[in-house]
Amino acid sequence: MSDTTSKLQQIRHYLGVGALAALVIGIAPTAMARDGLSILNAKCKSCHLPDDKTPLTADKKLVRISDQRKTPEGWLANIGRMQVMWGVKITDQDRRDLVKYLADKQGLAPSETEGFRYAMERRLNTTSENFEPLFAEMCARCHSGARFALQRKPAEEWSRLVHFHLGRFPSLEYQMMGRDRDWFGIALKEVVPALAKAYPLESQAWSDWQKQRPAANTLAGEWSFSGHLPGKGDVAGVMTVKNTENDQFKVEVKGQYADGGAFNGEGSAVLYNGYEWRGNIKMGNDTLRQVFAAVNGEMRGRMFDKTHDERGLDFAAAQKGAAPRLLAVQPGYIKAGQEAEVSIIGSGLTGAPSFGNGVQVVAVVAQTPERLTVRVKAAADAADGLRAVSVGSISGGSLAVFKNVAEVKVVPAFSVARIGGNGGATPKMEGRFDAEGWGQGADGKPFRIGVFPAKWSVEPFNDQAKEDQDLKFAGVMDAASGIFTPGDAGPNPARKMSTNNTGNLKVVANVNAAGQALKGEAQLIVTVQRWNNPPLP
Ligand code: HEC
């Protein structure tokens, strides 16, 4: 293999496709899998010197590596960066084993990932609102806030990370939000102490988690699940999990969408650090990745197409035999004065269902411990608002009751789709939308009713977009599903200055909510391909 080929391969791994896939594909360890310590010894120790000259042991520290904790994706991105920036040569198998070793030994407690799981779940339209302005301006302007909020280090390490940034990317001082301030000074004097305080190496949560971390085989068994895929609808079913060896699993998913479509597949998964569940499920021609947190008899996260991470569903599952749980009510709303069939999804669902004031159970249609389907009737004078739903002594979900839909919100309100294809290696990245109906409760407060079918279209967002004919070039909206397919990649001679098929569009949802005609709007930026696509955005 020539140097160029191997370099290209490394970059491919680093940039995403290869790297992401490597994390889960072919996860079954070979008989020759090396333990993490020997890999550190062979691949990392040459540059990252141990704290003394005697042989490496598990409790010995390697400079820059040992005083760090991060997620599996964080370690993968880090090692990928070592390959690209420092020419580290490591096989995919060794890298997988090393990521596993480091993520287990130097990981995060479940509570330490809260609020930032969006990055691992690849919800790339997330905007870091409410993030501390110091971090947002100084750090979360080139990459996500999650990239560092999912790391734990002492002040000295945070400080070295700042030095690495300026040394490696000196132009950051001339960029916006760099040239208007003493970036390096503020980073060292203010940001480093703030990071060390917010994200310290030692924490109670981490020492507690290491003591209580459950064994992998406690996850074996059946899991009742519910989910929602924008552009398609609600889904529910059962996932069967077999613990094959160590932290490896065989997984079978059997479910159904609300419209009757099948949601079936088989695959495998790995458990990192006692709760970070990463699966690969083959469904027809697609492979769906599972990124879940498995804690206390529950799995929560997202399942998404491996080559199209924008095609993904929110996922929640409850383990059969663990504490009974109510996961979802599908559909989650009913109009006052009407009768409808509603399913409650969960585990251990025994006893009588209750839907609160003004909602009466007319008949139980079917009942298993995982799914209870009933006909309910909402009184004509039932007050607008959310009802707490329970089955026997289990509560958890809610049912929205409404007379009027006050407003339709298109979600996401602001998002990005990307041109692609046209012979290039990067596929188009779609826009995917839901039309959410919101009501006004008897208390005057807005409440979310749920997702309504809509007729979808796009318009130019402003005069500039109109002048540039963005509507004609940027892509096509599917009227029924709300799925937007962007235009082809590459310069287009038909456009002003042969520019790309990018655009600034308004997404419009026309909703007919049981007799009421309403309209919701959102903004969609259609832009160029994402060239740098590391495991943590
Ligand atoms: C050829 C030398 C070299 C090898 C081999 C090497 N590294 Fe590094 N590593 C560096 C240098 C230089 C830095 C500091 C600058 C930087 O962060 O890029 C660094 C930084 C790091 C950091 C700190 C980054 C941070 O988050 O602040 C970690 C962690 C790390 N390396 C892990 C590894 C692991 C794991 C391996 C083995 C797979 C490895 N390195 C192999 C050169 C190397």
Ligand code: HEC
């Ligand atoms: C000028 C843009 C820019 C700014 C500002 C910036 N970063 Fe980065 N950061 C990068 C790039 C580029 C990388 C390298 C990885 C990559 O190519 O995605 C990186 C990597 C990282 C990594 C991963 C390191 C590893 O080896 O795993 C962390 C953590 C990080 N940055 C934290 C921060 C923090 C904290 C701040 C604020 C003090 C900050 N970044 C500010 C561009 C930036």
